Amino acid sequence: MILIVGAGLAGLSTAYHLRGPVYRLYEKEKEAGGLCRSYQKDGFTFDFTGHLLHFRQPVIKELVEGLMAGQLARHGRRSFIYSHRTYTEYPFQVNTYGLPPEVVRDCLMGFIATLAPPTASVPSEDRSFTQWIQENLGEGIAKHFMRPFNEKLWQVSLDELTSDWVSWLVPKPEVKDVVNGALGIKDKAFGYNPSFLYPATGGIGALPNAFLARVSAPTYGCELVEVDTRRRKAVFQDGRVEHYQSLVSTMPVPELVRRCTDLPAEIHEAAL
Ligand SMILES: Cc1cc2nc3c(=O)[nH]c(=O)nc-3n(C[C@H](O)[C@H](O)[C@H](O)COP(=O)(O)OP(=O)(O)OC[C@H]3O[C@@H](n4cnc5c(N)ncnc54)[C@H](O)[C@@H]3O)c2cc1C
DSSP states (O other), X not given: OEEEEOOSHHXXXXXXXXXXXXXXXXXXXXXSOTTSOEEEETTEEEESSOOOBXXXXXXXXXXXHHHTTTTEEEEEOOOEEEETTEEEXXXXXXXXXXXXXXXXXXXXXXXXXXXXXOSSOOOGGGOBHHHHHHHHHOHHHIIIIIHHHHHHHHOSOXXXXXXXXXXXXXXXXXXXXXXXXXXXXXXXXXXXXXXXXEESSSOTTHHHHHHHTTSOOOBOSOOEEEEETTTTEEEETTSOEEEOSEEEEOSOHHHHHHHBTTXXXXXXXXXX
């Protein structure tokens, strides 16, 4: 028996792709979906956290479009940033038109300074997100948007974040784009999601629901509390015990490690 822990997208997708082999799917909450859930209130649908569907891998696009045939709508992005008492379009670095002139000047001058060849180059894999912002967007854009916004978003100092993941997420503009943005000229779309797919009804929760209709029903309200990896034994909060052949855990890795009773001390320490 294959034991799947967690009925978020990863657990549901595992169950869906296993198809034949016997599996059991356990979820600690009373419903499936994990982070990707929605709820209804006063006739409106709310997502637990905002989700847009944009696919980098054709195989995932095909999977989701197949599961949700006829249920997805395409939308153009219309997102704005409120700063300096003004709304500007996302992404900030190519839309500074309308901000106070001294802010626009800081952003332009800072960006122009990034065009000079760097004096001391740090290997790209060692650069922090702070350094990446400074080197690619300049001090003005860093000060007026990138640092405060990203510290709020990630809740850590940007010195603690690496920069290897940013290239696909943060648009790196050319000088013409930044100048156009300061003058209010719009001639192209930026970023990875200028348009995106989203369920026509039911909020983002429609996606896990599409998987749910095609997998064996999960056991809800059942939290995994202990794993003996040598004996392949899992214990749940209600006292239920499962002996498994393989365990697929989709809970955060440190949470899993804390529940494993027979792992070496150094692994437990690494999970702290
Ligand atoms: C703010 C935010 C915005 C995002 N925006 C997007 C977006 O726009 N587009 C996009 O594609 N992705 C987005 N994501 C990422 C996406 O939400 C996740 O990649 C995806 O939902 C993760 O699914 P998962 O199954 O791995 O984890 P989860 O959704 O966390 O599922 C894990 C499940 O395991 C259960 N569980 C945990 N511990 C136990 C236990 N001990 N016993 C039993 N069950 C347990 C949990 O209750 C949960 O249901 C966003 C994420 C966040 C936080």
